Amino acid sequence: MLHLLEKISDSPAGSELDNAIALVKLLRPKKREAPALAITNVRTLTHLLQQHPHHAATLRHHLLHLLSARRQTSLYTDIGILSNDGFFSELHRRLAYRVLPPALDDRYLSDCLEKLFPFNTDYLWMRAVPVDDWAALFEVLQNADAELPPEADKFDKLDEQKTLTEILLAIQVLSYRISAIGIEPELIRIYSDVKAFESPFLMQNVELHRYLDGYMHHLNADAISPAPLEDASHVLVMLDQCQEVVTRIRKSTLRLGTSIAVTYRLVRLDQHLDRLRKLLSLVDVGKPENAAVTAMQKRGIGLELGLELIEAHNRKYTVRDLFAANINLLARNITENASRTGEHYIAEDRREYAAMYKSAAGAGFIIGFMSMIKILFSYLRAAPLVEAFLFSMNYSLGFMLIHVLHFTVATKQPAMTASRIAAGLHSSDGRNLDLDSLTELIVKVIRTQFVAVLGNLTIAFPVAYLLASGYFLLAGHHFVAPDKAQHLLHDIDPFSSLALFHAAIAGVCLFLAGLISGYYDNKALYTRMSQRVARARWLSRLLGKARTERLGDYLEISLGGLMGNFYFGILLGTIGTVGFLLGLPIDIRHITFSATNFAIALVGLDHAVSWSVIAVSTFGVLAIGTMNLWVSFSLALFVALRSRQVKFRHGWPLLKSLCARFLKKPADFFIPPRAAATAAAPASTPAQDSSESA
Incomplete structure (x- = not known):
C-alpha cells in the first residue's frame, strides 16, 4: 500500500484510472465472503496517510483531478434512479x-465505476466499514491540502x-x-x-x-x-x-x-x-x-x-430490485380491494352467521350439479385439449353463476380474509399492535370459515347423492360404473394417492384467482369502468341507456369477482390436462368437489363400502379442505404483509392469545354471539357480496 502511495506521489496529476483501481483492490478484502476484513485495510490506509502527510496531499490531488477530468452529472442523475423508459422497457x-x-466510456464518471468496482458485491465490504472509519480517512485527505505547493x-x-x-x-x-x-x-x-x-x-x-x-x-x-x-x-x-x-x-x-x-x-x-x-x-x-x-x-x-x-x-x-421498487404499491392496491371485500366474509353476529350458511349452501347446491356435468363431459372421451376446455367452461361458468347469485365458495374466503387480517396489523414495526383486537378478528375469521365449509358440504353432498340416485331410478343403471366409482374414492384417499399434494395445487390456484380478481378490481376502479360502459353507444342502443348505466355500475363493482371466478375455473379445468400432456403427476383436489365425488361413488357402488373406506374418505375430504384453505391463506397473507411492508414479530404471543381464548370460550370459534361485540359500522351481509374474490 505504501508503494502505491509513492507511485501516486510521483505523478499525482495523471488522469488514468490504474492507480485508483489498484488502491480499491488493496482495500477490497481478499475473500468476498469476509467483508469485515476491509475495516483493517481502511484503517491501515488512514494510518499510513497520517504518518505521511505528503502522500495524503498527493492522493487528494490525484482523486480530485480524476473527478474533474470526467463528466459527473450522469452519476448523480441516473445511477440509482429508474430510467424514463417505463417498467417493462427497464426490465428488458x-x-x-x-x-x-x-x-463503457471513460469520459463519464458513472462508467468509471465499472472499472473501480467491477464486482456486484463491492458495496457489501464498503458498507461493512464503520462510518467513523470512512470519516477518519476523509478527514485526513481533507486536511492534507496544507502540504501541497501553491500551484497544486x-x-x-x-x-x-x-x-x-x-x-x-x-x-x-x-x-x-x-x-x-x-x-x-x-x-x-x-x-x-x-x-x-x-x-x-x-x-x-x-x-x-x-x-x-x-x-x-x-x-x-x-x-x-x-x-x-x-x-x-x-x-x-x-x-x-x-x-x-x-x-x-x-x-x-x-x-x-x-x-x-x-x-x-x-x-x-x-x-x-x-x-x-x-x-x-x-x-x-x-x-x-x-x-x-x-x-x-x-x-x-x-x-x-x-x-x-x-x-x-x-x-x-438486478431484476429483483426493480420488482421490489414497483410491485409493492401495486400489490397493496390489489390486496386493499381484497381487504375491503374480506370484511363481507366475516360474520359478526348470528344473523350474519346464518346468512353466511345460506350463502354457502346455495353454492353447494350448484356445485352438486357441476360435479355431475364434469363426469358427463369425461364420458365424451374427447381429445385432451377439448376435454380441458369443457372442464374449464363447466368450472368457470358455474363459479361465475355462484358469484352472480351472491353465493359463497368456502375455499375462496382465505384470499380475502388474509388481506383483512393484514389490514389489522396497524403498525409496520408491530409496536402499536392491538393483540386482543387481532385475536378477536382471527376468531371471527375461523368461525366464519367453519360455517362456510359446513354450508358447502352439507348441501353439496346430499345434492350429488340425490342426483346420482335419481339418475339410477330413471335410467336403470348407475351414473358411474364400479371402476369409475373406485377411482373417485382413490382420488380422495390421502394415504394411497397424491390427494394432499393435488389439494395444495388447488390452494395455489385459489390464491392466484384472488390476485387476478384483485387486479381486475383495481383495473375497474382505475379505468372508471362504469363511465366507459355508459358511454358505449352501441351498448346503449342494444340495452337502453338506463340498463347500460346499471351494467356499468355492476361491472365496476363485480368485474374482479367475475374474472377471478372465470380464471379460477380455467386453472382447475386445465391443470390436470397439462399434467397429462407433460407426463407429470399434476392435478387438483377441491374439498367440495371431493365431497360430491364421494357421494356419487357411494351410489355407484350400491353402498357396498366398508366403514374403513368411509372413514378414510371422510378424513380425506376434510384433509383436502384443510390443505386448500391453509395453502391459499398462507400465500395470501404473505403477499398482503409484503405489500404493506409489515414485519410481524408477535407470532408466539398471538398463538398464546388464541389458545387462551379457545380454553376460555371454545364455542366462540364455531358459533358467534347473539349480537356483535362492537358497534361497528354496518357492512353488507356475506350473502350480498360473498363471492367477490381477492
Whole structure:
C-alpha cells in the first residue's frame, strides 16, 4: 500500500484510472465472503496517510483531478434512479445487459465505476466499514491540502470548482425531471387538486432557479465584495410539498386504483426528490446561522450518498430490485380491494352467521350439479385439449353463476380474509399492535370459515347423492360404473394417492384467482369502468341507456369477482390436462368437489363400502379442505404483509392469545354471539357480496 502511495506521489496529476483501481483492490478484502476484513485495510490506509502527510496531499490531488477530468452529472442523475423508459422497457434493458453488458466510456464518471468496482458485491465490504472509519480517512485527505505547493493547491481549487459545477448541473437536471413527472396527466387525474393552485412540482423549479442564480452570482463575485447567499430552505420547503402530494396520490390510488405506469412514476418521483435533497445538502453554503446542515452532517450525507451510488451501480442490472421498487404499491392496491371485500366474509353476529350458511349452501347446491356435468363431459372421451376446455367452461361458468347469485365458495374466503387480517396489523414495526383486537378478528375469521365449509358440504353432498340416485331410478343403471366409482374414492384417499399434494395445487390456484380478481378490481376502479360502459353507444342502443348505466355500475363493482371466478375455473379445468400432456403427476383436489365425488361413488357402488373406506374418505375430504384453505391463506397473507411492508414479530404471543381464548370460550370459534361485540359500522351481509374474490 505504501508503494502505491509513492507511485501516486510521483505523478499525482495523471488522469488514468490504474492507480485508483489498484488502491480499491488493496482495500477490497481478499475473500468476498469476509467483508469485515476491509475495516483493517481502511484503517491501515488512514494510518499510513497520517504518518505521511505528503502522500495524503498527493492522493487528494490525484482523486480530485480524476473527478474533474470526467463528466459527473450522469452519476448523480441516473445511477440509482429508474430510467424514463417505463417498467417493462427497464426490465428488458436489465435482462439484456446481464447477457451482453453495454460499452463503457471513460469520459463519464458513472462508467468509471465499472472499472473501480467491477464486482456486484463491492458495496457489501464498503458498507461493512464503520462510518467513523470512512470519516477518519476523509478527514485526513481533507486536511492534507496544507502540504501541497501553491500551484497544486490552485489546481485543487479549480478541480473542486469543476466538481461543484457538475453537482449544480445535476441538481438542475433533477429539478426539471421532477417538474416533468409531477405534471404527468395520469398523476393529475388521480389527484386533481394539484390544478387548484400552483403545482409544487413547478414551483420547486422556480425556487431552485432563483437559488442557483444566487449561488452562481456568489461564486463569480470577487473576494472584495462577495455577493450574499441565501440558504436552500425555500427549495427544501417546496420539495416537502412535492413529497406531500406524492403521499396523497398514493392514498388516492387505494381508492381509485393504480397501474404499473403510475406506480413506476411515483417510485421515480421519490428517487428524484431524495437525490435532490442530498445534493442540495452537499452544496448549500448559506450563512452559518441559516445553513440547513453542518459540515459534519455534510460529510455524513456525502458518505451515505457515495455508498448509495456504489450499491446502486453494483445492483443496476438486478431484476429483483426493480420488482421490489414497483410491485409493492401495486400489490397493496390489489390486496386493499381484497381487504375491503374480506370484511363481507366475516360474520359478526348470528344473523350474519346464518346468512353466511345460506350463502354457502346455495353454492353447494350448484356445485352438486357441476360435479355431475364434469363426469358427463369425461364420458365424451374427447381429445385432451377439448376435454380441458369443457372442464374449464363447466368450472368457470358455474363459479361465475355462484358469484352472480351472491353465493359463497368456502375455499375462496382465505384470499380475502388474509388481506383483512393484514389490514389489522396497524403498525409496520408491530409496536402499536392491538393483540386482543387481532385475536378477536382471527376468531371471527375461523368461525366464519367453519360455517362456510359446513354450508358447502352439507348441501353439496346430499345434492350429488340425490342426483346420482335419481339418475339410477330413471335410467336403470348407475351414473358411474364400479371402476369409475373406485377411482373417485382413490382420488380422495390421502394415504394411497397424491390427494394432499393435488389439494395444495388447488390452494395455489385459489390464491392466484384472488390476485387476478384483485387486479381486475383495481383495473375497474382505475379505468372508471362504469363511465366507459355508459358511454358505449352501441351498448346503449342494444340495452337502453338506463340498463347500460346499471351494467356499468355492476361491472365496476363485480368485474374482479367475475374474472377471478372465470380464471379460477380455467386453472382447475386445465391443470390436470397439462399434467397429462407433460407426463407429470399434476392435478387438483377441491374439498367440495371431493365431497360430491364421494357421494356419487357411494351410489355407484350400491353402498357396498366398508366403514374403513368411509372413514378414510371422510378424513380425506376434510384433509383436502384443510390443505386448500391453509395453502391459499398462507400465500395470501404473505403477499398482503409484503405489500404493506409489515414485519410481524408477535407470532408466539398471538398463538398464546388464541389458545387462551379457545380454553376460555371454545364455542366462540364455531358459533358467534347473539349480537356483535362492537358497534361497528354496518357492512353488507356475506350473502350480498360473498363471492367477490381477492
